[in-house]
Amino acid sequence: MVRTAGDLADGPTETEDQQYGDHSTPLARAAEHILRARHGVQLGPTLHRPEATRVVVVANQKGGVGKTTSTVNVAAGLAQLGQRVLVIDLDPQGNASTALGVDHRRGVPSTYDAVVEGAPLAEVSVPCPDVDGLMVVPATIDLAGAEIELVSVVARESRLAKAIKGHPLVGSAAEVGDERFDYVFIDCPPSLGLLTLNALVAGEEMMIPIQAEYYALEGLGQLLETVEMVRQHLNPRLNVSTIMVTMYDARTRLAFGVAEEVREHFGDQVLKTTVPRSVRVSEAPSYGQTVMTYDPGSTGALCYLEAAREIATKGAPS
Ligand code: ADP
Ligand code: MG
DSSP states (O other), X not given: OOBOHHHHHHOOOHHHHHHHTTOOSHHHHHHHHHHHHHXXXXXXXXXXXXXXXXXXXXXXXXXXXXXXXXHHHHHHHHXXXXXXXXXXXXXXXXXXXXXXXXXXXXXXXXXXXXXXXXXXXXXXXXXXTTSTTEEEEOOOTTHHHHHHHGGGSTTTTSHHHHHHHTOTTOXXXXXXXXXXXXXXXXXXXXSOSHHHHHHHHHOSEEEEEEESSTTTTTTHHHHHHHHHHHHXXXXXXXXXXXXXXXXXXXXXXXXXXXXXXXXXXXGGGBOSBOOBOOHHXXXXXXXXXXXXXHSTTSHHHHHHHHHHHHHHHHOOOO
8 A cells, every 4th residue: 555645634544543542633743743843742652662773774875765755854854743853964965964954064073074983973963953853963065085095994884883873872872871872864965875775784674765656666686785785794783674755646547556565575665655846855955954843734744654554564574
């Protein structure tokens, strides 16, 4: 089953009814999300926190498929649902940093310092100004050099893993307590180089955004081969937990066909919620915001909130 923006507007399913209580009309949901976004108000039941930090790698070597957009909006959505979230910007372009409203000019403490220089992650993260409970490690253009600089460094593919493990707020409830991060999201660059490899070694879960267009599945084979290689040699715990169909245009047969094909390939890994193509989603970054605060009542924001809820409810793969 594919759940589109249209279905969201049609109203809740039975399980959603249980989750939201009886004020679950589309309008009520939009109103609820606006309140959450503006005032941090928690309405309805809060999500359960995972027992231990879930480290999610957002990767697809194809550019422009919605990695960054999905990272920042799902992360913000989870934070708005009461989770504690860290986003690590691993793309030298720094688009996630821009969307989350944090400074990423050359010279600010950044992912580069953590990955290349070995600086503690906690010292290079800053709060997202618009979303409570969301921290960000910004990426500066220095990171562009890391791809080459790392080649000659010891344990070059496990630098990020070490930085994340060393963060005092990453771990299980028993080890770290209530202050722990529930989620760490890593926004990868559009390549399968050493930076992405570092992310794949650092995470247990992978989220792959797929754009609902004709060439969507092209290149995925190469990505999955890389994942298999990493599983065999570097990180046996890595799991493709989430496939997210983005920029879905419900009016076209093509988008529907692509979504069906993705579902045939990946089954339950595919989120029921698809993210529609939406102008509000694409213009939010130019205001240094995610769509979750820029226009919390918009369809794009509500779909990302649903996606966030789905990811949280599904839980970590075991
Ligand atoms: P990636 O990180 O994979 O390169 P981005 O998240 O930066 O991809 O998205 C590529 C472009 O598509 C950006 O300009 C972004 O604003 C736009 N975009 C992403 N998702 C949507 C959407 N749901 N609706 C409209 N535009 C989108
Ligand atoms: Mg990106």
